[in-house]
Amino acid sequence: MNMERNGLNNKSTFLAVSEFIAKNKIGFLLIIVLYSALFILEKMMPPSSMLFVVLKKGAIYALVAVSMNLLNGFTGLFSLGQAGFMLIGSYTYAIFTIPVEDRAAVYQYFDGGIIRFTVPVFIALIMAGVAAGIFAFFIGLPVLRLKSDYLAIATLGFAEIIRAIFQWNKLGPITNGSNLLKKFPSFSSVLFPFTVAGISIALIVLLINSSYGRAFKAIRDDEIAAEAMGINLAKHKLLSFVISSFFAGVGGALLAMYQTTVQASAFKAAMTYEILLIVVIGGVGSITGSVISSFLFIACSEWWLRFLDSETYIGSFKVPLLASGFRKVVFSVVIMVIVLFYNQGIMGTREFSSEGIARFFSRIASRNRKEGA
């Protein structure tokens, strides 16, 4: 009897999944095409190409930006603690994956540290997320009661506190004090960050489309109305905060792998601001917007706008203004223009979807037909 019901349940889940895939056929096809394109690209282009730097870092920032968007854009909690949670993630990952034989060299001032084992990369990535999530839980308990800008400043403060704690010399046997952590496993293929970030973003999308996601949006739109409708504010806010921090932690671990070294002093408030600006450029409340703007932001800052930073001569004519630091000035002006005049960002709250593209093309086609007739 029981087995039968289980079988039935399995069957219905299977049906639901296959139905879901059938409904999003174009989307899945696009994802497969994207990953195979990446695979082929990697075989064809020299690995030192700037393109791969952009793709790797862009994927990582996309994950972190989406995790911040879950909090700021979908739950309406204006938090500025993302850098702190990334720091926890990257340190957790690094601490538990440095090979035992290299520990003496890395922890040279602390007798090789006190942790004498390593865990596989995959488990370390999850641990990174869980560690960030646990911290977020305990930070969230007191802080999430605060209102918009007080919440922002309190989470910013917590990120600074976390940074100070990780640099504390007394914790050196675990965190290596203010020294670098290095020699942990990293990735060389661009597929690795894409897969991890892709799965994480997919999970966030599923969450947003679930009943929890609807509750988050209700809280964002009107807290008091949401509470009146029976949504447990404290529980849902904490849930959103912990999940967002979990993925920020995973993103931090990926960032550590990308950089191959970790140092707490790099995770300043400026990093959070950068991610916040990515979210704003993409559109607060749009997942695909955050992803697109991450790649754009990284491509501009690492590659396309690099020429602004070097003095250039055309013949004997020195191009004015170009000098070290000019790129960031241009950047910040662009950001201010977006904030002031296009406050919807690239996507607003819309999403980029396969159905949307299909609709777009069919609309063009029908218009052409009309014009033809």
Add this chain to the structure above:
Amino acid sequence: MEFINKNLPYILAGISLGGQYALISIGYTMVYGILRLINFAHGDIFMFAGFAMVYLAASTPLYVSIPLVIIITVILGFLIERIAYKPLRSAPRMSVMISAIGVSYLLQNLAWYFTSGLAKQYPKIPWISGSITIGSATTPIVTIITPILTVLLVIILVMLIKYTKIGMAMRAVSKDFETSQIMGININSVISFTFIIGSFLAAISSILYFTSYSTVTPVAGAMPGLRAFVAAVFGGIGSIPGAVVGGLIIGMCENITKGLGWTTFSDAFTFALLIIILVAKPTGLFGEKTTEKV
């Protein structure tokens, strides 16, 4: 007595630093009181005033450059409000705050561009750069001047708010934005005036602060700015005496933690204090209670 002798330099330095924070935090507290906006760019206005002094003092005598610095900083604060905050007056609070973060990012990057990221030596100002001996402790004159100047400026400011027409308008706007508009108060001029006062005090504070720290960097405004904001919250946002008391406490705490050899934790301690205050008494020491209307 020996304890006091030993710690007098720290206490004096703490009071002076606290006075400098107090001057910055008045800018935060007044803007927040009226616009409900954390002006993230305020710390960078303070940094900008530092750089303006570095460049102006190189080409003009001090009695010209000091007033010029103050005027330029005030103009900067006024322009920031007009360009970056005024168009967003009816937008959600989050957008205004993002705009403030954007302005801060822009000012820091501009400073980086013009200075190539190098720390600049702050000019010596003869009247306040020297040293003075009190009891057994030798301290720079600036540590004595700062608290006096702070108290003087705060008294003038409180008088201004209490007894002048514009001060009355400011109080009205901070009580109720919309009603005061209906009563015929020109909101925009009141807000501009608030930013002008804030920037004026930030400019004076920057002269005192950088004289005792001797170098200016593009990020020099970020942490003092945040600490001053913490001071404003501590004293109760919107309250000027609160900002002064908060500034003094934050400044003292910072110097005490540094004196105990906990330099890594001086910022963390400040923020821990902020979080405790926010959770335990969100209105701060002198803040007024607000109620949420549905």
